[in-house]
Amino acid sequence: MxxxxxxxxxxxxxxxxxxxxxxxxxxxxxxxxIFKFIEQLNELNTDKVEPLSSIxxxxxxxxxxxxxxxxIRDKILxxxxxxxxxxxxxxxxxx
Amino acid sequence: xxxxxxxxxxxxxxxxxxxEIKSEELANLYIDKVNKSKKLNSYITxxxxxxxxxxxxxxxxxxxxxxxxxxxxxxxxxFCTNGFKTTAGSKMLENFIPQYESTVTENLWKEGAxxxxxxxxxxxxxxxxxxTSYFGSVVNPIAKDTVPGGSSGGxxxxxxxxxxxxxxxTDTGGSIRQPASFTGTVGLKPTYGLCSRWGIVAFxxxxxxxxxxxxxxxxxxxxxxxxxxxxxxxxxxxxxxxxNYSKNLKTDIKGLKIGIPKEYxxxxxPKEIDELWNKGKSILKDLGADIIDISLPHTKYALPTYYIxxxxxxxxxxxxxxxxxxGYRSSKGNDLIEMYENTRSEGFGDEVKRRILxxxxxxxxxxxxxxxxxxxxxxQLIKKDFDENFGKVDAILTPxxxxxxxxxxxxxxxxxxxxxxxxxxxxxxxxxxxxxxxPAGLDKKGxxxxxxxxxKTLDEQNILNVAYAFEKNCNFKNEIKNWxx
Numbered sequence: 001m002x003x004x005x006x007x008x009x010x011x012x013x014x015x016x017x018x019x020x021x022x023x024x025x026x027x028x029x030x031x032x033x034i035f036k037f038i039e040q041l042n043e044l045n046t047d048k049v050e051p052l053s054s055i056x057x058x059x060x061x062x063x064x065x066x067x068x069x070x071x072i073r074d075k076i077l078x079x080x081x082x083x084x085x086x087x088x089x090x091x092x093x094x095x
Numbered sequence: 096x097x098x099x100x101x102x103x104x105x106x107x108x109x110x111x112x113x114x115e116i117k118s119e120e121l122a123n124l125y126i127d128k129v130n131k132s133k134k135l136n137s138y139i140t141x142x143x144x145x146x147x148x149x150x151x152x153x154x155x156x157x158x159x160x161x162x163x164x165x166x167x168x169x170x171x172x173x174f175c176t177n178g179f180k181t182t183a184g185s186k187m188l189e190n191f192i193p194q195y196e197s198t199v200t201e202n203l204w205k206e207g208a209x210x211x212x213x214x215x216x217x218x219x220x221x222x223x224x225x226x227t228s229y230f231g232s233v234v235n236p237i238a239k240d241t242v243p244g245g246s247s248g249g250x251x252x253x254x255x256x257x258x259x260x261x262x263x264x265t266d267t268g269g270s271i272r273q274p275a276s277f278t279g280t281v282g283l284k285p286t287y288g289l290c291s292r293w294g295i296v297a298f299x300x301x302x303x304x305x306x307x308x309x310x311x312x313x314x315x316x317x318x319x320x321x322x323x324x325x326x327x328x329x330x331x332x333x334x335x336x337x338x339n340y341s342k343n344l345k346t347d348i349k350g351l352k353i354g355i356p357k358e359y360x361x362x363x364x365p366k367e368i369d370e371l372w373n374k375g376k377s378i379l380k381d382l383g384a385d386i387i388d389i390s391l392p393h394t395k396y397a398l399p400t401y402y403i404x405x406x407x408x409x410x411x412x413x414x415x416x417x418x419x420x421x422g423y424r425s426s427k428g429n430d431l432i433e434m435y436e437n438t439r440s441e442g443f444g445d446e447v448k449r450r451i452l453x454x455x456x457x458x459x460x461x462x463x464x465x466x467x468x469x470x471x472x473x474x475q476l477i478k479k480d481f482d483e484n485f486g487k488v489d490a491i492l493t494p495x496x497x498x499x500x501x502x503x504x505x506x507x508x509x510x511x512x513x514x515x516x517x518x519x520x521x522x523x524x525x526x527x528x529x530x531x532x533x534p535a536g537l538d539k540k541g542x543x544x545x546x547x548x549x550x551k552t553l554d555e556q557n558i559l560n561v562a563y564a565f566e567k568n569c570n571f572k573n574e575i576k577n578w579x580x
Contacts (some may be wrong), residue, residue, distance in 0.1 A: 008452070015410060015455040016417070017448055018436040030449060030510055031456075037511055038399040041469050044476070051471030052478060054301060055287050055527030060330045075194040079421035088419055091431050 118165030161207035187442035197294025215249025244274030269520025272532035276495035276545030287527035291326035349383030354488035358394035403470035410454025495545035
């Protein structure tokens with residue numbers, strides 16, 4: 001898989017990262033070599049192999065559907081880059 | 096400079112227990128050396144006032160029955176510490192002050208340890224040389240221009256330079272074991288699920304594990320005992336009884352079967368590493384272990400698998416950094432989307448962006464099966480390799496790294512050559528197994544090299560024992576000359 005500038009544009013849009021067009025050439029080169037490296041996996045026939053998504057043998061525990069904290073609004077707001085009283089402030093979304 | 100800071104953690108604990116030194120005196124000794132060691136750039140944040148206050152409190156009412164009584168400790172800056180900046184080595188979190196404590200650090204404080212500072216690391220733990228940190232490269236105390244390895248590079252550097260008596264790191268593909276090997280220290284990655292991931296800045300959640308980094312195997316067992324334990328706040332935490340790793344440490348390894356995987360003898364491996372591996376084999380053999388040749392046929396596919404799975408998980412985990420609720424926000428952009436895009440472009444460094452893009456791509460519509468699903472299947476094969484061999488052997492011995500510490504700047508322009516650093520450590524993360532890197536010798540330049548012992552799931556005690564026996568018979572001596580003072 002060769003990664004070109006257009007593909008970089010597409011992926012960076014999906015990832016919500018703006019990429020400086022000056023940097024996108026070198027990035028395309030790096031990603032092309034990385035994909036060439038990971039495509040070694042195509043040497044293997046894995047038709048009959050089950051994918052492994054977790055190394056734990058047991059299913060994930062689920063917790064009781066109970067409120068176990070709360071009342072931490074002010075703490076959560078403490079690190080916000082911009083706030084107004086008890087709200088996070090973002091650029092305007094609706095006209 | 097005080098000789099006390101050079102001591103192992105277990106010796107320092109003894110001094111405190113015998114009341115030969117007070118916690119406050121000890122904290123001051125480390126603070127003094129940290130202040131004189133800024134050239135190494137191993138600390139991002141120091142918490143000296145806090146450390147002094149806590150050590151005074153300890154001295155007034157010392158609890159000498161805890162595992163880490165009044166011991167000042169610095170930790171990797173990936174662990175959330177309540178009220179103290181946690182940056183993950185990123186501009187994105189430069190001013191982030193967690194409002195809660197990670198479970199693993201909480202466990203350390205419960206055992207009497209005291210936070211001394213936060214240690215430099217690769218940005219979001221993505222790197223093998225600590226050069227991707229927004230806060231600058233860290234220097235290996237072994238020699239002026241060398242990297243300490245990564246991503247727990249600040250931890251390894253601070254430990255080897257006697258700026259903390261022990262520390263903790265995280266290991267997603269080798270981030271504890273590789274820097275331990277580069278600095279002549281001991282580093283252990285526990286079984287996936289043994290230490291809680293709660294409150295650790297996430298990189299790749301199916302691979303991330305916290306673990307100890309120490310000057311000796313005994314210290315490693317003490318730290319692991321303090322950190323490990325079931326935590327209901329981490330849904331992948333393993334429910335099991337606490338173990339007394341330090342008390343059960345023993346050097347008798349007679350009759351143990353040690354596997355030597357032939358696939359780890361890679362092309363272009365320096366002769367010194369091969370010799371060291373042989374030295375390791377003969378030491379264990381002399382101690383009565385059986386050395387058995389084994390095969391882990393899918394080893395060469397571990398790194399390509401890792402570079403699909405880890406970026407995929409990272410791209411998903413790092414989606415939360417959008418400049419809204421916490422972290423950096425760009426002042427540029429006309430609408431919400433542009434704000435997101437600029438925040439992430441300005442807040443993340445090049446390596447992090449590269450991995451987010453790889454991850455986004457392999458998970459994107461039309462490519463999921465070809466990359467991500469394929470990688471999960473190969474991951475199964477890699478795990479099977481280990482499962483099959485652990486019927487025949489009790490532990491596996493390999494080199495920790497394919498080279499000793501390299502020069503700062505040497506590999507920054509070639510991502511693949513940087514990634515190859517983790518060739519011996521990555522398979523263990525994919526299989527969720529425990530592994531320890533223990534210093535084994537010095538190369539021609541006088542730089543340390545480590546050997547890795549891989550164990551069965553939850554068999555930490557066994558690899559600690561083998562490492563302990565090995566350490567006692569290896570006579571490794573780190574040659575750090577305090578050149579930066």
